[in-house]
Amino acid sequence: MTSTGVPTGTEYVRRQNTGLVLRSLRSQGTATRTELARRTGLAKATVGTIIGELEAVGAVNEDDSTPTGRGRPGRPITLTGQSIVGLGLEVNVDYVAAVGLDLAGTVRVIKTRAVGAAGKPPSARELVELATDVGNALADNGHTVVGATVAVPGLVAHDNRTVSWAPNLGWTGRELAAEIEAAFDGSFPTTIDNDANCAALAEAAHGVTTDVQHSLYITGTIGIGAGIVQGGNLLRGGAGFAGEVGHMPIGDPHAVCGCGRSGCWEASIGLRAMLGAVGMAERATPLLTAAAVAAQARTDADVRAALTGVGTALGTGVATLAAVLDPSVIVLGGYFVPLGEYIVPAAQDVLAARLPSAGIHLPEIRLSTLGIHAAALGAAEHALADVFAGSLPR
Missing domain, CATH: 1.10.10.10 (Winged helix-like DNA-binding domain superfamily/Winged helix DNA-binding domain)
Structure with missing residues (x-):
């Protein structure tokens, strides 16, 4: 050295x-x-x-x-890798999550906390507190954290340490990696990545796309993003901003998005847009919210009809993306999973009708099996990348 x-x-x-x-x-x-x-x-x-x-x-x-x-x-x-762990963190509008993953791919700890209140986005302090608690628990059990990655619903700067733009969090230019490192006295490096990218990595390593090389992951939270895997690698684009599909102007032109514009896709299919369509209130996390909506849909025809409309809007965007990216599999995560039986059929119908190449190849729509921790799990995989690349000092 x-x-x-x-x-x-x-x-x-x-x-x-x-x-x-x-x-x-x-x-x-x-x-x-x-x-x-x-x-x-x-x-x-x-x-x-x-x-x-x-x-x-x-x-x-x-x-x-x-x-x-x-x-x-x-x-x-x-x-075995038991002593070497990557720490994956996720911050979203209404929850923070953490996963500790060892080299062998075994999850050593997993936690989620509801955060924010009455439309108030989470603070970085809430993420740091969870990270500290999980980091201490790992250390107490003999594990050494060698790196951390934070998944955020927004754009990340070229330095992979700064949140450039996360409108649903109200964050711009936040040096989040430095805040996490400071909480651990600089004992390991920290990076930032987009939440959909992280979730796509998790699906490829642990979820429903382990059998394919080309996939498209769609988040299902308040915001909508995409993780694009081509040839087994993440497609990031020229500035690293590939996958910001929630702001494609293909939604209801009168619906106002969290970014301040009208007509964004996520303003028609994001969690709060779905709740507006079914006339129900938000719960502590996207999955709890979706579970409540699913329970209502079983006996309420109006709710089922509203969810079919969400599925149609979802299919419109998915067909557009599939025409450009040609994925083998399209994965739906987040709140889409508990509502899959009501949303996916309509999305599949639109995909089959709108995709020009549907007669030759129709991508399969699959529901994520990783739950709310998908992005944090993928972030933990990302945190171990330098070890597997041979670029992290031992």
């Missing part, structure tokens, strides 16, 4: 090789040293050195109960 913190050539190669081994164990599962050498293209001696270092910090476990020798299989190595 040089005095500027930039790794030397040897140190850089060591980190890259370590990341290569970790990625192989995470994506392809348990393997012997010989198998890891074959998978990664590294020398067996190099793999042995890396495994020794990883075992010393509790990242892997080599089963020493398996006898080795001529003609016998090597000892299987498993990615």
Whole structure:
């Protein structure tokens, strides 16, 4: 390591090789040293050195109960990762959430808190308090947080640390990463990302798009955003703002959006727009709200009709996006999930009618299975990215 913190050539190669081994164990599962050498293209001696270092910090476990020798299989190595955790955080209009995820993809802690009151957006303090509580709980259980990522419903600056514009939170230019780092005395780096991007990552790693390379995730909260996965990677665009689909001018032209404009898509299909259509009040979180609406819809034909209208408006936007992006799967998250049986059929009908290529390929609409923690879970995956890339010092 040089005095500027930039790794030397040897140190850089060591980190890259370590990341290569970790990625192989995470994506392809348990393997012997010989198998890891074959998978990664590294020398067996190099793999042995890396495994020794990883075992010393509790990242892997080599089963020493398996006898080795001529003609016998090597000892299987498993990615445990229990001691190394990424902290994923989400701040939204009416809740904050946190997920602690270890290297093996095991969730170590998960928490959600309702925040804000009477139309008042949450403060950064509420997010910091949750982050501190979860961070302390992880430390008490022997886990080390190596990085954090915060998912926000808005635009994030190029520095990946500053909220450029989050109209539903009332935040502009907030240096949120620095606030989180200060709460932990700078013990680990923090980045910021869009909530839909994070949720899309979570679906690809843990949810309903693990089987496809091209997907489109649509959030279902007060705001509407999209996470776009192409070829297994997030599509971010020239300025990193790809996915701000909630402000496409395809909604009711008379509906006023939280951004101050009229006719935005989210002003027709966002959580509060849906509540306005069904004439019901908001609950503590989007999922609790949607569950109450679903219960009412079972016996109320007017509510069912209103939800069909929301599904039609949803389908209009989804068809537009599908025509441009050609996803294999479209995932609906947030409040859409409990209301899927009332919203999805109408959306599918519009998608089939409006998508020019529907006769050749009609994207499948799937409901998220990750619940309200999807964005925080994806943020936790993002927080571990430098470890798997081999760019985080150990």
